[in-house]
Amino acid sequence: MALEVLDGGWLTTVQDLGRPGYGRYGIPVSGAMDFFALRVANRLVGNPPGAAGLEITLAGPVLATTEPCLVAVTGADLTFQVDGREMPMGMSVFVRRGSVISFGGRRRGCRAYLAVAGGIEVPPVLGSRSTYLPGRFGGLDGRALRPGDRLFIGPVSGPLPERSGRRAPPHLIPVWDDCPTVRAVPGPQDDHFTPEGLRTFFEAEYRVLSSSDRMGYRLEGPPVAHRRAEIISDGVPPGAVQVPPDGQPLVMMTDHQTTGGYPKIATVVTVDLPLLAQCVPGESRVRFWAVDVSEAQRAYREMMGALDRWERASADDYTKIMTIRKDNDRTKR
Amino acid sequence: MPFVLLFVTFVIQMFPRILPAGDTALVVEFGDRIDPQIHHQVLALARALEREPFPGLRETVPTYRSLLVYYDPRQLLWDEARREVAGALERSAEIPLPEPKEIEIPVAYGGEFGPDIGFVAAHNGLSEADVVRLHAGSTYTVYMLGFAPGFVYLGGLPEALATPRLPTPRPSVPAGSVGIAGPQTGIYGLSTPGGWRLIGRTPMPMLDLRRQPPTPLQPGDRVRFIPISAEEFAAWQGSHGAGSP
Numbered sequence: 121m122a123l124e125v126l127d128g129g130w131l132t133t134v135q136d137l138g139r140p141g142y143g144r145y146g147i148p149v150s151g152a153m154d155f156f157a158l159r160v161a162n163r164l165v166g167n168p169p170g171a172a173g174l175e176i177t178l179a180g181p182v183l184a185t186t187e188p189c190l191v192a193v194t195g196a197d198l199t200f201q202v203d204g205r206e207m208p209m210g211m212s213v214f215v216r217r218g219s220v221i222s223f224g225g226r227r228r229g230c231r232a233y234l235a236v237a238g239g240i241e242v243p244p245v246l247g248s249r250s251t252y253l254p255g256r257f258g259g260l261d262g263r264a265l266r267p268g269d270r271l272f273i274g275p276v277s278g279p280l281p282e283r284s285g286r287r288a289p290p291h292l293i294p295v296w297d298d299c300p301t302v303r304a305v306p307g308p309q310d311d312h313f314t315p316e317g318l319r320t321f322f323e324a325e326y327r328v329l330s331s332s333d334r335m336g337y338r339l340e341g342p343p344v345a346h347r348r349a350e351i352i353s354d355g356v357p358p359g360a361v362q363v364p365p366d367g368q369p370l371v372m373m374t375d376h377q378t379t380g381g382y383p384k385i386a387t388v389v390t391v392d393l394p395l396l397a398q399c400v401p402g403e404s405r406v407r408f409w410a411v412d413v414s415e416a417q418r419a420y421r422e423m424m425g426a427l428d429r430w431e432r433a434s435a436d437d438y439t440k441i442m443t444i445r446k447d448n449d450r451t452k453r
Numbered sequence: 454m455p456f457v458l459l460f461v462t463f464v465i466q467m468f469p470r471i472l473p474a475g476d477t478a479l480v481v482e483f484g485d486r487i488d489p490q491i492h493h494q495v496l497a498l499a500r501a502l503e504r505e506p507f508p509g510l511r512e513t514v515p516t517y518r519s520l521l522v523y524y525d526p527r528q529l530l531w532d533e534a535r536r537e538v539a540g541a542l543e544r545s546a547e548i549p550l551p552e553p554k555e556i557e558i559p560v561a562y563g564g565e566f567g568p569d570i571g572f573v574a575a576h577n578g579l580s581e582a583d584v585v586r587l588h589a590g591s592t593y594t595v596y597m598l599g600f601a602p603g604f605v606y607l608g609g610l611p612e613a614l615a616t617p618r619l620p621t622p623r624p625s626v627p628a629g630s631v632g633i634a635g636p637q638t639g640i641y642g643l644s645t646p647g648g649w650r651l652i653g654r655t656p657m658p659m660l661d662l663r664r665q666p667p668t669p670l671q672p673g674d675r676v677r678f679i680p681i682s683a684e685e686f687a688a689w690q691g692s693h694g695a696g697s698p
Contacts, residue, residue, distance in 0.1 A: 143514040143521070145660075145668045146598045146642060245662050255602050255643050257662055308472035308480045352487055353599070353606075355514035355521030357478040379516055379599030387475030390526075413531040416476035420526045 603642020
């Protein structure tokens with residue numbers, strides 16, 4: 121055991137990169153809403169990209185460490201603190217046994233990610249430790265953290281204190297806006313909308329309603345005019361923007377329903393989903409910018425490529441540090 | 454003349470059509486209605502891709518009239534993915550589908566298990582016994598699993614049973630509930646909110662997360678409902694465990 125939950129915060133769940141491959145059974149991918157932030161946090165503490173961490177929403181939990189551990193917090197700035205002292209985000213931090221990790225208050229963004237070296241150990245469900253709240257499975261008994269919970273940490277090799285202070289390069293810390301413009305590829309059912317409807321969608325600003333959650337973001341703004349407001353239900357990928365008859369768009373997020381019967385005007389590009397994940401329901405406003413698939417895929421390759429390169433390079437750094445340490449040990453002997 | 458030709462080509466090529474669904478998926482639409490022939494084409498393409506997956510293929514999601522194909526945009530771009538899928542589409546015409554599995558599903562009709570059976574009967578001018586007889590007397594095809602984990606959409610509901618949805622969905626429908634929505638019937642895999650008219654409930658789990666695959670029914674399977682009593686329902690649950698989740 122390594123983390124004892126004193127307060128669960130507003131909504132804190134165990135998430136990894138999700139359980140792809142089960143869409144045909146109606147099971148959504150789930151996983152971290154800002155998958156990018158989780159991957160960066162994992163790398164900072166030396167975990168594989170898909171290790172499970174905590175997704176912390178709006179107001180952070182209070183966690184006591186019963187073992188020394190190495191943590192990193194990325195994503196939303198919720199004022200990360202250890203024993204009441206603010207600690208930098210985007211950096212690996214060594215936390216002694218008997219310390220308290222807490223969050224002082226939200227400054228920016230919606231979802232913070234806390235990774236712990238070794239990863240959070242909960243039983244995987246269909247290959248993933250992600251919590252799927254509507255189905256009450258995955259993560260810690262399929263629910264959010266609450267006081268009294270104990271989180272086990274996976275095994276870690278090597279000393280932890282030496283690994284603190286590792287920072288993510290600035291280009292991997294996205295700068296988000298409370299009111300972002302996200303890119304979206306028109307379709308697959310853009311032909312179900314009038315030209316005016318399409319223009320409205322790509323020009324207007326939409327408020328993110330407070331009922332938005334991990335399943336979907338409900339938007340409110342100028343109604344998007346349809347030619348046909350219904351389709352025979354078919355598959356819905358994450359980021360798909362469905363427009364029901366009232367013309368108010370719904371963006372499918374990571375716990376999304378796998379099929380739906382409203383036409384999909386556009387699909388938000390994968391690398392911009394984290395921007396939506398950091399929008400604050402009830403406060404943020406979003407705009408959509410049309411791009412073609414090639415541009416979306418170029419952006420995907422660039423962003424994932426940058427992340428992979430850094431993950432590899434910093435893994436090499438770590439191996440180097442460990443080799444130097446071993447050499448030093450040998451010389452001492 | 455060339456214009457006419459162009460027009461004819463356009464109409465003929467309406468379906469199947471391959472469309473981008475963002476940067477990690479594409480969708481192949483075979484039509485815009487619920488139809489066994491169209492559904493057969495969806496399953497044939499899914500099977501063609503399963504038998505000869507292209508590098509970078511991640512997953513397919515078959516539905517009534519389209520196949521959603523996820524791929525890794527780091528391995529291939531949209532144009533290449535579209536070509537791969539178009540190739541599979543050609544092959545799929547010759548691929549025989551396996552004999553559909555026939556699965557019998559025990560259902561306790563009416564009472565606490567099917568609180569809307571009275572409404573379905575009244576709406577269609579039938580008795581509750583007629584509803585059971587008609588519903589259990591048909592063979593259904595699994596069209597798709599979706600919206601929520603393990604939810605099963607079935608085709609083949611007798612027209613005499615078609616009933617509109619509830620005006621306001623229930624906040625919670627028990628897992629295993631069998632319902633009717635318009636011309637469709639289906640089974641809830643999980644306890645979720647829902648607006649279908651409930652006529653019964655099966656004790657057979659529609660979702661078992663410890664199993665691979667996690668659902669007993671797959672698209673293309675044939676289903677028959679076997680009426681059981683409340684006692685049999687309890688006994689079934691007792692002998693098979695409560696199921697998961």
